[in-house]
Amino acid sequence: MTRLAIPRPIRRAQRSLRDRLPNFRVHRSGVLLFLGVMGPGLIAGLAGNDAGGIATYSVLGAETGLRMLWILPVTTVMLVIVLEMAARMGAVTGQGLGDLIRDEFGIRWTLFAMVVLLIANGANVVAEFAGAAAALEIFGVPRFVTVPIVAAGIWALVVFAGYRVVERVFLSVAVVFLAYVVSAFVAGPNWGDVGRGLVTPSVSFDTSTLLLMVATVGTTVTPYMFFYLQSSVADKGLGPEELSFERADAILGGVWTNVIALFIVVVAAVTIFPRGIQIQTAEQAAIALAPVAGNFAKALFAFGLFGASVLAATVMPLTTSYAVCESFGWESGVSRKFSEAPVFMGLYTALIVIGAVVVLVPGLPLFGVILVSQNLNGILLPIVLIFMLRLVNKPRLMGSHVNPPWLNVVAWGLTGLIILLTGILFGSGIAGWISKA
Amino acid sequence: MLFLSQVIGKPVLDRHGGAFGKVRDLIVALGEQYPPVTGVVIRVTGGREIFLPWSDVEDFDETGARLHTSSIDITVFQQRPNEIRLYLDLLDKQIVDVEGRKIVRVNDIQLAPVRGRLRLVAVDVGLTGILRRLGFSGPGERLARALRLPMENYIEWEEVDPVESSVSSLKLRVPHAALATLHPADVAHIVEQLAPRDRTGILTSLDDERAADVIEELSAEDQVDVLEALPPETAADILEEMGPDDAADLLADLSEERKTELLGLMEPEEASDVRELLTYGEETAGGLMTKDFITVSPQETAQQVIDRLRELQPDANHVYYLYVTDAQGMLVGTITLRGLIIADPDTRVSEFTRPEPISVTVDTDADEVARAIARYNLLALPVVDEEGQMQGVVTVDDAMERALGEGWRKRLPEIFEPVEET
Numbered sequence: 001m002t003r004l005a006i007p008r009p010i011r012r013a014q015r016s017l018r019d020r021l022p023n024f025r026v027h028r029s030g031v032l033l034f035l036g037v038m039g040p041g042l043i044a045g046l047a048g049n050d051a052g053g054i055a056t057y058s059v060l061g062a063e064t065g066l067r068m069l070w071i072l073p074v075t076t077v078m079l080v081i082v083l084e085m086a087a088r089m090g091a092v093t094g095q096g097l098g099d100l101i102r103d104e105f106g107i108r109w110t111l112f113a114m115v116v117l118l119i120a121n122g123a124n125v126v127a128e129f130a131g132a133a134a135a136l137e138i139f140g141v142p143r144f145v146t147v148p149i150v151a152a153g154i155w156a157l158v159v160f161a162g163y164r165v166v167e168r169v170f171l172s173v174a175v176v177f178l179a180y181v182v183s184a185f186v187a188g189p190n191w192g193d194v195g196r197g198l199v200t201p202s203v204s205f206d207t208s209t210l211l212l213m214v215a216t217v218g219t220t221v222t223p224y225m226f227f228y229l230q231s232s233v234a235d236k237g238l239g240p241e242e243l244s245f246e247r248a249d250a251i252l253g254g255v256w257t258n259v260i261a262l263f264i265v266v267v268a269a270v271t272i273f274p275r276g277i278q279i280q281t282a283e284q285a286a287i288a289l290a291p292v293a294g295n296f297a298k299a300l301f302a303f304g305l306f307g308a309s310v311l312a313a314t315v316m317p318l319t320t321s322y323a324v325c326e327s328f329g330w331e332s333g334v335s336r337k338f339s340e341a342p343v344f345m346g347l348y349t350a351l352i353v354i355g356a357v358v359v360l361v362p363g364l365p366l367f368g369v370i371l372v373s374q375n376l377n378g379i380l381l382p383i384v385l386i387f388m389l390r391l392v393n394k395p396r397l398m399g400s401h402v403n404p405p406w407l408n409v410v411a412w413g414l415t416g417l418i419i420l421l422t423g424i425l426f427g428s429g430i431a432g433w434i435s436k437a
Numbered sequence: 438m439l440f441l442s443q444v445i446g447k448p449v450l451d452r453h454g455g456a457f458g459k460v461r462d463l464i465v466a467l468g469e470q471y472p473p474v475t476g477v478v479i480r481v482t483g484g485r486e487i488f489l490p491w492s493d494v495e496d497f498d499e500t501g502a503r504l505h506t507s508s509i510d511i512t513v514f515q516q517r518p519n520e521i522r523l524y525l526d527l528l529d530k531q532i533v534d535v536e537g538r539k540i541v542r543v544n545d546i547q548l549a550p551v552r553g554r555l556r557l558v559a560v561d562v563g564l565t566g567i568l569r570r571l572g573f574s575g576p577g578e579r580l581a582r583a584l585r586l587p588m589e590n591y592i593e594w595e596e597v598d599p600v601e602s603s604v605s606s607l608k609l610r611v612p613h614a615a616l617a618t619l620h621p622a623d624v625a626h627i628v629e630q631l632a633p634r635d636r637t638g639i640l641t642s643l644d645d646e647r648a649a650d651v652i653e654e655l656s657a658e659d660q661v662d663v664l665e666a667l668p669p670e671t672a673a674d675i676l677e678e679m680g681p682d683d684a685a686d687l688l689a690d691l692s693e694e695r696k697t698e699l700l701g702l703m704e705p706e707e708a709s710d711v712r713e714l715l716t717y718g719e720e721t722a723g724g725l726m727t728k729d730f731i732t733v734s735p736q737e738t739a740q741q742v743i744d745r746l747r748e749l750q751p752d753a754n755h756v757y758y759l760y761v762t763d764a765q766g767m768l769v770g771t772i773t774l775r776g777l778i779i780a781d782p783d784t785r786v787s788e789f790t791r792p793e794p795i796s797v798t799v800d801t802d803a804d805e806v807a808r809a810i811a812r813y814n815l816l817a818l819p820v821v822d823e824e825g826q827m828q829g830v831v832t833v834d835d836a837m838e839r840a841l842g843e844g845w846r847k848r849l850p851e852i853f854e855p856v857e858e859t
Contacts, residue, residue: 094634102529107544107570110529237633237662329531329542329562 044229045253050312051131055370056219058285061268069197075220080254086226087246090233092401097230098327120380121320123373125355131309134282134366138302151356154314173307180263186291189270210425218378317351385415441546447501462524471556533598535615538623540630563590625654649678673702682727685714723799726820726829732762735787739780768827807836
């Protein structure tokens with residue numbers, strides 16, 4: 001937070017920029033100017049490209065080629081709709097999603113929603129640890145070394161360095177995934193096939209495809225994102241008068257995330273799918289970057305995956321603990337002593353410890369773990385969506401900013417679709433899949 | 438003793454014991470130490486909600502309510518300004534725990550007969566309240582006790598300050614009397630825990646001077662947010678109460694539009710000081726300095742100066758050094774508070790003036806200012822323009838804050854801890 005650390009020309013630039021763009025709030029403590037002006041929607045979207053995202057999209061491309069590309073436009077629409085609603089609620093009510101659930105539905109529903117959030121985000125933390133472990137396995141570092149060190153490191157980092165800093169670094173690492181875009185062009189797929197794949201829905205109801213579909217939905221539209229986006233819009237004090245900016249920001253965030261996702265799937269489809277490899281390790285997933293990085297593909301992939309995983313593992317337990325504690329009215333904040341904020345510090349620590357311990361179970365396939373966690377997110381997603389849709393349609397809260405009817409039709413339709421998908425998945429026998437994994 | 442969660446949804450019977458409806462909410466009138474229940478909202482069969490005054494209620498306990506009138510005058514509920522609905526407006530909402538100096542959520546509400554009426558006596562913000570609401574009172578409490586979790590936490594209604602949330606229908610003119618007893622740093626801590634939208638309610642309820650003290654305790658980012666959110670007139674009044682240097686720092690971070698607006702609303706005298714400070718670069722002595730300083734003339738006697746200080750009652754950080762200026766406003770020396778007090782009352786200032794004072798010009802780099810203050814162990818450093826005219830002073834806390842970052846001030850006790858002002 002030292003103000004002196006920011007070079008003077010950058011601060012001057014920040015100020016003149018802020019004067020020209022009244023809608024953007026420039027952080028004085030900003031490490032990088034461009035991150036300072038980045039809207040919360042874009043940040044929330046980028047946060048979706050964590051270990052879960054990379055693994056799921058890679059597996060989707062590697063196992064189904066271009067056949068399932070059509071699911072991406074659908075998840076893009078879903079993500080954009082949901083992010084826009086979250087931003088709108090944050091702007092109009094000035095409250096976080098957890099706060100609104102407590103205010104409006106009372107304590108029982110809050111407990112239910114928070115348990116759902118804890119499970120979903122807990123699964124994500126597990127995925128991030130698995131991602132970090134998988135990344136370093138490329139260099140031959142066993143997970144029994146990586147995971148405990150990473151767990152202790154991030155716990156200390158947040159408690160001592162503050163999470164704003166971590167968050168910015170996290171987002172800078174996301175730049176690595178632009179390599180997928182370059183890789184796609186170097187690998188040169190048949191773009192006609194890509195276009196056809198995008199618009200031709202093909203559904204097969206075998207368990208592995210269904211699982212991939214649910215995982216894709218779950219990793220793209222993560223409950224974590226809306227909680228994050230809504231409270232960051234509220235915390236920045238953005239109001240309804242800036243709705244058009246927030247809307248644009250949310251749409252941009254949603255679309256951009258899925259553009260990256262699309263390129264990951266395409267590259268995996270072109271480079272891994274033809275070889276018939278079922279991705280089990282980070283090494284195999286790294287093949288996708290070979291067209292752009294050649295021999296460095298493994299190192300580049302490992303760097304990106306490790307960075308994204310570790311930093312997401314830092315932010316995720318923290319925001320989860322904040323959401324839970326705020327909705328129950330418990331003291332929160334990492335600068336508090338354990339005795340001052342026992343629940344907060346306890347939850348934060350427990351999420352990290354549990355995440356690490358699960359990954360340390362001997363013999364667990366890391367990529368399998370990541371995919372399961374994203375499935376869990378996909379299964380729990382409709383619950384959070386229903387809470388959101390109920391809230392966003394309350395005139396008492398939203399005034400004239402409730403959903404227009406067409407948006408409700410689309411949003412409820414998509415929510416129903418996810419529930420249906422999950423239902424079919426369970427129906428088609430999850431047992432067979434468990435024995436396979 | 439009765440909890441709100443125990444009565445909501447319980448049956449309401451008419452005087453003959455026939456089913457009438459269900460308890461939906463209770464109304465209390467604020468103002469007294471323990472607000473009395475003045476009415477009940479009942480959901481009658483068919484889903485309609487009606488309101489009955491408390492005088493129609495014969496019995497009321499955890500089994501439900503029993504009415505004693507036969508002719509029910511069904512009127513539409515008109516909420517009076519001092520009345521709140523406990524279930525709708527207070528339960529599950531955020532409140533300020535004045536004693537604990539933090540924001541908590543209302544898990545349950547305690548009612549008890551006091552002076553012959555059922556009254557709101559306390560809010561339950563503890564784990565027992567959560568478990569009661571969830572219906573886990575028995576086994577849940579045993580488990581929680583086995584884990585040695587803190588269980589009961591009731592806050593007396595007197596020690597509670599409701600938050601005017603942007604989403605709640607609670608739009609009271611809450612006096613926030615309890616908050617006024619806290620140290621500004623504690624109020625700032627409370628304000629920081631609230632959503633930005635909910636902060637203005639508390640700040641506008643404080644008097645301007647207190648609000649200014651609280652705002653000065655907030656982080657730079659929160660200061661800007663709060664000043665953008667407050668009604669412009671209130672914001673301008675609060676700025677006037679701040680030191681011109683702090684006000685200028687804050688205004689410099691606002692949007693151009695808002696800055697002009699607020700400066701226009703401030704008293705011309707304060708506004709012109711602030712305007713002047715705003716013209717200096719943020720990283721210069723001019724940007725750091727304050728216009729609050731005291732000048733004396735060399736011809737004055739020590740007694741005259743002391744008398745003037747009594748009259749001015751300056752803040753602690755402006756009293757340690759006094760600046761001696763000639764008729765043209767040129768800085769010719771300084772006198773210290775110590776020098777002033779130990780001097781014979783009739784001595785002229787010129788006799789105990791320290792000549793050739795260490796000073797900087799308005800465009801001196803901020804880092805250099807900090808270094809000069811550190812090297813010469815000064816509490817304040819005078820700032821002059823090119824001609825040598827006294828323009829302002831940089832105090833050690835402002836200079837060190839600049840040099841060490843904002844966190845510094847929070848970690849070390851304030852050097853100029855204001856003595857109890859009367």
